[in-house]
Amino acid sequence: MLQVDPIIRQEKKELRKELIERLKSLDGAYRKEASEKMLNEIITQKDYLLAGTIFIYVGTEIEVDTSLIIKDALAKGKKVVVPKTIELGHMEACEIDSMEDLHPGRHGILEPENTLYRLEPDKIDVAFIPCVAYTGEGYRLGYGGGFYDRFLPRGKFKRILLAFGAMEVKKLPVDHFDEKVQGILTEKGYVEV
Numbered sequence: 001m002l003q004v005d006p007i008i009r010q011e012k013k014e015l016r017k018e019l020i021e022r023l024k025s026l027d028g029a030y031r032k033e034a035s036e037k038m039l040n041e042i043i044t045q046k047d048y049l050l051a052g053t054i055f056i057y058v059g060t061e062i063e064v065d066t067s068l069i070i071k072d073a074l075a076k077g078k079k080v081v082v083p084k085t086i087e088l089g090h091m092e093a094c095e096i097d098s099m100e101d102l103h104p105g106r107h108g109i110l111e112p113e114n115t116l117y118r119l120e121p122d123k124i125d126v127a128f129i130p131c132v133a134y135t136g137e138g139y140r141l142g143y144g145g146g147f148y149d150r151f152l153p154r155g156k157f158k159r160i161l162l163a164f165g166a167m168e169v170k171k172l173p174v175d176h177f178d179e180k181v182q183g184i185l186t187e188k189g190y191v192e193v
C-alpha cells in the first residue's frame, strides 16, 4: 500500500480549499487575456512545435481556456489526446478529432464519451498539466484525486504545467509520490525548472 503522510495530506487539503477560492475569484478578463497569451507562448515553444502527439487537459470555466491550444494543435495536424476519468485517481488519454468529441463528465469537465480511442501514454510527446497551485521548482497541487501522480510515471513525455501565473505559491507540502513537472507555461512566458 502507498503510504500517505497524514500531516501532509491535511496541509494539502487546507491549501487546496484556499487556492480553489483564489482560482474561482480570478477576473474573467484576466482569464481570457492570460489564456490567449498562453496560446501565443505555446506556439513558439520548442517541445510543442516538434510534438506529433500532445496530451492536454480540457480547461473548465475557472481554469485556463485550453480550447484555443487544442484547436491550434488539431489545425496543425497534431494528434490530440485528453484525459478521460475512469474512476477516482485513474484516467486514460483518449484521442479527439474536434472539440465536438467532448461531453460533460465528472465535475462538468469536458471529456470523450468512451475509451475507444485510448492511446498508450508512451506515445505522448508532450503533456500539458493542470493545477490549482504550483511552485517555481515544478511542484503542483491538483484537486486531490491523485490522477496525475499516477498517470505521469506511465510515459516518458515532456511534462509542462499550464496554469495562470496568479496560482504560483512559494511553497507546497510535498509527499514522496508527488510528481514534478519539467516546464512551466503561464501568461508570463515559458520556463524550464
Ligand SMILES: Nc1nc2c(c(=O)[nH]1)N(C=O)[C@@H](CNc1ccc(C(=O)N[C@@H](CCC(=O)O)C(=O)O)cc1)CN2
Binding pocket: 057, 058, 059, 060, 063, 083, 085, 088, 091, 106, 107, 109, 130, 131, 142, 143, 144, 145, 146, 147, 148
Ligand atoms: N480540466 C481538468 N481536467 C482534469 C483535471 C483537472 O484538474 N482539470 N484532473 C486533475 O486531476 C483530472 C480530473 N480530476 C477530478 C478530480 C476529482 C474528481 C472527483 O470526482 N472528486 C470527488 C471527491 C474526491 C475525493 O473523494 O477526494 C467529488 O468531488 O465528488 C473527479 C475528477 C483529469 N481531468
Ligand SMILES: Nc1ncnc2c1ncn2[C@@H]1O[C@H](COP(=O)(O)OP(=O)(O)OP(=O)(O)O)[C@@H](O)[C@H]1O
Binding pocket: 002, 004, 009, 012, 089, 140, 141, 142, 143, 144, 145, 146, 147, 148, 149, 150, 177, 178
Ligand atoms: N502513485 C500513486 N499510487 C497510489 N495512490 C496515489 C499515488 N499518487 C497519489 N495517490 C493518492 O492520491 C491522493 C491524492 O494525491 P494528491 O493530493 O497529491 O493529488 P493532486 O496532485 O492534488 O491531484 P491530481 O493529480 O488529481 O491533480 C493521495 O492522498 C494518495 O492517496
